[in-house]
Amino acid sequence: MTNVIIHGCNGKMGQTILELLKEEEEIKVAAGVDAFDEGKNPFPVFSDIRTCDVSADVVIDFSVAPAVDGLLQYCVREHIPCVLCTTGLSSEQLKKVEEASKETAILKSANMSLGINMLMKLLKDATAILAPAGFDIEIVEKHHKLKVDAPSGTALALGDSVSEVLGGEYEYVYDRSGRRKQRPKKEIGFSAVRGGTIVGDHDVIFAGADEVITFSHRAYSKAVFAKGAIQAAKFLKGRPAGLYDMSDVIGC
Numbered sequence: 305m306t307n308v309i310i311h312g313c314n315g316k317m318g319q320t321i322l323e324l325l326k327e328e329e330e331i332k333v334a335a336g337v338d339a340f341d342e343g344k345n346p347f348p349v350f351s352d353i354r355t356c357d358v359s360a361d362v363v364i365d366f367s368v369a370p371a372v373d374g375l376l377q378y379c380v381r382e383h384i385p386c387v388l389c390t391t392g393l394s395s396e397q398l399k400k401v402e403e404a405s406k407e408t409a410i411l412k413s414a415n416m417s418l419g420i421n422m423l424m425k426l427l428k429d430a431t432a433i434l435a436p437a438g439f440d441i442e443i444v445e446k447h448h449k450l451k452v453d454a455p456s457g458t459a460l461a462l463g464d465s466v467s468e469v470l471g472g473e474y475e476y477v478y479d480r481s482g483r484r485k486q487r488p489k490k491e492i493g494f495s496a497v498r499g500g501t502i503v504g505d506h507d508v509i510f511a512g513a514d515e516v517i518t519f520s521h522r523a524y525s526k527a528v529f530a531k532g533a534i535q536a537a538k539f540l541k542g543r544p545a546g547l548y549d550m551s552d553v554i555g556c
């Protein structure tokens with residue numbers, strides 16, 4: 305049996321995970337954490353994880369960026385592995401994640417779906433062929449109107465997969481509105497659309513002379529992320545300190 309704490313248990317993702325866990329006999333929710341709680345969950349809910357006194361094997365986090373500092377402090381203090389899914393972390397917070405991973409196991413992934421994690425691999429081959437041939441690279445993402453961070457963590461992670469192949473020489477550009485010059489070659493542009501209930505669309509566009517190749521991923525429900533997070537929690541239980549990602553879980 306794996307005992308989990310759901311950090312952000314009353315959010316859209318927290319609730320999706322709880323729904324899926326009803327079918328999981330091997331995972332028990334020991335506690336939840338959320339700043340807002342109406343007392344409807346069948347487990348204790350804490351308003352700040354640092355006050356949680358329930359023991360668990362793994363924390364699954366889908367919360368808000370400002371809550372992540374406390375989460376890291378708690379996981380290090382209690383030596384509990386953490387599946388860290390919240391996006392929009394600052395560069396200071398990303399450093400804290402690395403520091404914390406020296407003390408406890410942390411699996412950080414901006415996107416828990418199988419499709420996006422496989423796409424990250426495919427992009428490396430495409431970039432190695434298309435960038436030297438002069439193709440420009442642009443990333444377009446679309447999400448629901450409630451999303452607070454932009455560009456999405458996934459768009460940035462897809463950009464990082466591409467950038468790694470390019471030796472980190474390409475600059476990320478998020479806004480061209482104040483610019484009056486052509487796009488330089490060594491640039492990756494990010495565009496974010498927000499509206500309605502779009503679950504999560506990502507297009508990585510390689511635009512060349514007279515031809516365009518687009519890699520597209522569409523998430524049709526939040527369950528794809530929740531399934532990946534549950535799989536990751538099972539994987540992370542009992543693992544030694546270190547920084548893991550979904551490729552460790554999927555094995556690709």
Ligand SMILES: NC(=O)c1ccc[n+]([C@@H]2O[C@H](COP(=O)([O-])OP(=O)(O)OC[C@H]3O[C@@H](n4cnc5c(N)ncnc54)[C@H](O)[C@@H]3O)[C@@H](O)[C@H]2O)c1
Pocket residue numbers: 311312313314315316317318337338339340351352353365366367368369370371388389390391392413414415416417453457529
């Ligand atoms: N990695 C992935 O695959 C993936 C998938 C979907 C969403 N996300 C990310 O997960 C996060 C949550 O997404 P969501 O759609 O569920 O958002 P949401 O706004 O519906 O839920 C966030 C929850 O966190 C709670 N919260 C606020 N302060 C808190 C605190 N101090 N401690 C604990 N909980 C607190 C909120 O009350 C809310 O219930 C976002 O950053 C989103 O980008 C990641």
Ligand SMILES: O=C(O)C1=N[C@H](C(=O)O)CCC1
Pocket residue numbers: 391414415447451455456457458459503504
């Ligand atoms: O709904 C969200 O918010 C999502 N956030 C992640 C991101 O920022 O990439 C994953 C997709 C859904």
